[in-house]
Amino acid sequence: MPGFPSERFVNLSEWERNELLCSICQDVVNSPLVAQCCLQTFCRDCIHEWLNVRNTCPYDRSILNTTQLAKPPRILLNILAKLEIRCDFASNGCQEVLKLEELSQHSLKCYFGSGFCEKCFCLISESDESHKSVHNCVQSLLQLNRKSNQEIESLKQTLLSNTGVTDDQIGDYMLLDVNQYKSLMNEMKALKEENAITLERLERQEY
Ligand SMILES: [Zn+2]
Ligand SMILES: [Zn+2]
Ligand SMILES: [Zn+2]
Ligand SMILES: [Zn+2]
Incomplete structure (x- = not known):
């Protein structure tokens, strides 16, 4: 080096x-x-x-x-x-200032180097790095939230086009492929939970 x-x-x-x-x-x-x-x-x-x-x-x-x-x-x-x-990863958003003798140890465990932000746990995207723009926790979480909402929406559409029913009507229909229905619902449930966690993390940010 x-x-x-x-x-x-x-x-x-x-x-x-x-x-x-x-x-x-x-x-x-x-x-x-x-x-x-x-x-x-x-x-x-x-x-x-x-x-x-x-x-x-x-x-x-x-x-x-x-x-x-x-x-x-x-x-x-x-x-x-x-x-x-x-820090070596200051351009990713790390604010640490270290003694030179501590630098290599820090770099090994720095969250900004691992690709994950230590505050919001979002992956710091490639575009953040290449444009040298400072990672923004709120923006990252909002983006994650938007993405999950889109996924939920597209799952609903899949459900609707496969079965002809909406997710709140679905309980009444007995002719469905039960396994397909279950897996779609589970996927949707997981996404909704992930979304709730994201929003909770967003609220905890002190901005
Ligand atoms: Zn000389
Ligand atoms: Zn030199
Ligand atoms: Zn660092
Ligand atoms: Zn962050």
Whole structure:
């Protein structure tokens, strides 16, 4: 992975930005390594990719190979670890700000990365992500509600066209295919229950 864009950090000082910059990707270093020639710091992936096709230092053009890369001093690693950064899935709506050392752990369990919102439990849709628009719980729940209503309506139509009766008349008719009727009614019941839960969740939102 290349570096972290500096705008993802909260309260990044000018000094930190300059000292922790990878001169290849121009972002804050990720898994840093130091070149022996000039003591410049680069992301592990950036400098390895560079030295795959060249044998000079990107900073001062000295001859450089991967054996001349060293771990950075502990103080630099400590400063990096404590920087505060926004979640990888901030554009999906995650508001978390974490220490850099906690970021990978958080990303693994972040609801916004798993595709589900942690507040409304709706799937954050592909379109939310690609348009980088912030996920909106109320909109998602309303959409879910609309979809269930449409499904209920189409099930009613199926029932009506298959049997010629509406769902409230249906009890009187004995000539129906009972199994078909039961499965349609169960499906409708499940959808209505799902709808009730959706509405309940909608009401709990504090907007
Ligand atoms: Zn880099
Ligand atoms: Zn160098
Ligand atoms: Zn997150
Ligand atoms: Zn939500």
